[in-house]
Amino acid sequence: MNAPTETAGSGAGTGRRRFEMRLSVAQRGILVAIAIFAVMFMAYAWKQPGPLTANIVNTASNKGALLALVAMAQTLPVLVGGLDLSVGAIFVLANCLASTVVVGNPVSTTFGILAVLLVGLLCGTINGAIIVYGRLQPLIVTLAMGAVYFGISLALRPQPGGSVNFELADFMTNSTLAVPHSAILLLLVVLFIWIPYRRSVLGRAAYAIGSAEQAAYMSGVPIERAKILAFALSGLLAAIGGLLLTAITYSGAAKLSIANDYTLNSIGAVVIGGTSLFGGVGSAIGSIFGAFVMRTVGDLLIVFDINPVLQPLFVGIVLLVAVCMGSLRVLRIKNKLDLYR
């Protein structure tokens, strides 16, 4: 299978290979996502009326960062060969909880943030524990647990509303010297969660599991812990996303459409970001750019004067096209048997 390399591509080769640019599949995926995003954002900047102000960039960054966090949350389960249909529900749950507890003086706000993050981590851990110890399919477990988490968020917030610490919210959504704080938040998440995870034993184990679970088991990879950690961190990242949503909207709302929308878009972002849905190949960095691509689709619809109600249609088409691009291997396969598992 494909080697789980994301950073090892620059390693020294031998002979003439030394001078070739060697990129791993994941690195190529990230570059493609960055290229698509660059083209789309330039089209947007060119078409939209007026100059590109820091304000517009900030708004785009806020919207993109929201989805990027959920997409990163989706990446981890996908890397171990699963799919998490509950990221949207955890995101909404965090939003509803944050609109209740992230209020008041700095001390209570801090505890509120910690509570939200802990709840996210807990939801993810529950998913992972059921999947690992119950030996069940991630897809069905997360579908069912997603309903549970959504039910709890409904109980927290039967009607949209709530409040949030305004200073914190404004700080999270503003920009300094044209650098949006939400982009810095993404950078911090990558630096302090994704990269340490990627380099840890359990992070490498996740890639090994996604490539070949049986072989990983035979090699003594800690499968159970790696899977639970992947789902737990996924819950944590979704909760950070929910926190950012609360900062942007100043309120919480338990709407099933929001949860479904983010779950769907996160999968699209993961696919565009070059992560293989069969596990073992990919990176959360790619998903970030995938998320920005997904969000720019919506912005492009507006500047090109296409009815914004058509957004789900375009998101769906982007997803289908992205999945079909992955299917191009069907044409390259020489032995027809390889098509069938």
Next chain:
Amino acid sequence: MVVLRVIFRQFDRATLIAFACIVVILLIGALAEPAFLSSDYLLQQLHVAAFLGVSATGVMLVILLGHIDLSIPWTIAVGGMMATGAAGILGPELGVVLAIPFGILCGAAIGAINGLGVAYLRAPAMIFTLGMNAVAQGLMVYHTGGFAPQDRATPFMRELTVGHLVPGLPNPLLIWIVLGGATMFMLNRTTLGRQIYAIGNQERAVFLSGVDTRRVIMICFVISGACAAATGVLLAGWANRSYQAMGDPYLLPTIAAIILGGTNVLGGRGKYTGTVAGVILITILQSMLSVVQPQRYFAQLGLDIPADTFRQVVFGLVIVAMLLLYGRQKALR
């Protein structure tokens, strides 16, 4: 004797557990309210269960193959909205006859695209059908946004859901019985049925045996789309109109019913009788929740919790609990 054995074979362990759960829930309910065991109530529940039963029939075939169909919610909406819309465009005479076939045809078309993606392009079913769900949603939103299509159900659709062709048997239940009987026959007694189970177990081996497995997958997705659209038509008749989110509450119950009935999520194993039990179990669970109204007890404690919370939480937990009972995979060794 042979007949008995054939019947007996339809009840595996999961099916029996599901039927036992139905009886237990009914008995517990009857302790609080004896009317739960009346034939009126039971018939009414079966009437409601038929909607879920029709959509679960199609999805079960897809799950038996080892795939999944997440495009159910908006395929249901497509079925309902296209049928009522066609009735509006075609007028009262043609519309009455052609509206329902047209709605089901639209659902079958969505299923065909799903089948194309999953069977021929080998795209992962869960992603592809999720994408199709969004596409169907976009198309339906556009359909209602551009102009105001008819959303009233035709009298015939109304009759189809509330009438009684056979005295004492509501029409949707009759439809479900016919559809379910045909499906059971197909799964147990025809080559196609054997091929579906075989593909769920090992597609490679089936391909090597000379079966066009892609065609089989395609057929199942088309049936799934058509069944979902038929559910949409029935629901439109039931509510007397079609609306955008009409399919949203059906994804989780449909998949839950199939899994509670003991169908293996990875494909290859599962009985239709199990799905029947799962559908009835889910319907009765839903009905119990709306009768017992747990939110009232919390309201007395000063907690305002919406009824939907209990439905979502109970559903989710029941699915996980049932899966833990009989859906576990083998441990790695």
